[in-house]
């Protein structure tokens with residue numbers, strides 16, 4: 001994993017968008033997983049801006065697959081993720097996209113809808129999955145307690161998620177949703193996670209420092225599949241900004257046994273950044289390049305690497321105590 005820090009949400013959004021751009025530049029057909037949530041608004045704004053005048057020719061080969069949707073909900077409901085995507089992305093680029101796929105929140109038979117979506121996803125792995133992060137560490141709508149092997153299905157939302165998402169939802173938040181599973185997410189060749197805000201600090205810290213476990217559906221699970229991965233991470237304690245990018249190693253094999261391609265992402269400049277603790281209230285930058293070698297799937301936490309220790313302190317203990325004894329690195 002690699003960890004990078006940005007000073008502002010806008011900067012993090014520009015990074016996320018710039019990491020997606022190589023996918024748009026490749027001539028071959030691309031399958032892109034998309035996310036929703038307030039975090040994604042500036043990311044999509046940056047993406048549309050970076051695509052700019054070139055967007056027509058550049059995105060004609062891109063198929064998109066959204067992660068999740070409330071259920072039941074009409075796609076035209078102002079709180080639906082379908083509406084979110086239309087407002088923030090598709091109204092500006094859809095005419096050029098190859099195909100747009102959603103889990104339909106108004107499906108009469110949610111199980112059939114999930115099977116249908118699963119078949120679409122299973123046909124070929126996603127080239128990239130864009131992810132936000134729930135305050136309780138959820139990705140997609142995979143709440144804490146979700147199995148690592150979970151696939152597309154209907155789920156009950158946790159009280160935390162319902163309460164948090166009610167801020168952006170006009171009316172009463174549905175208590176159920178359709179979501180792709182952790183296993184679907186992990187089959188993507190590249191994963192880009194974007195998160196910020198003090199309320200997500202614990203989830204972010206655990207994502208980097210572990211431990212791995214199904215009690216927490218956050219992105220630390222991403223270490224648990226497909227071999228070594230790379231994470232670019234950003235966090236800023238003052239502006240409450242964080243951002244990370246994961247990609248599978250070029251040698252890893254995907255669920256279909258095919259070898260992953262050489263990662264094709266922009267290199268991040270590490271040397272210009274100082275190292276700081278995720279938990280440091282005044283931390284401005286975090287530049288530790290974190291490479292984590294995963295333990296076997298669904299087993300306990302992987303042993304800390306040197307970079308983990310730099311980030312999380314020296315003792316390998318449980319999450320709480322590791323967070324409690326964070327070190328703070330002053331800026332140079």
Ligand SMILES: N[C@@H]1[C@@H](O)[C@H](O)[C@@H](COP(=O)(O)O)O[C@@H]1O
Pocket residue numbers: 035036037038039040067068131132133134135138139140141161165
């Ligand atoms: N299902 C989505 C998640 O995919 C998203 O990551 C999360 C974060 O939302 P926000 O960016 O608003 O914090 O919101 C919802 O719960």
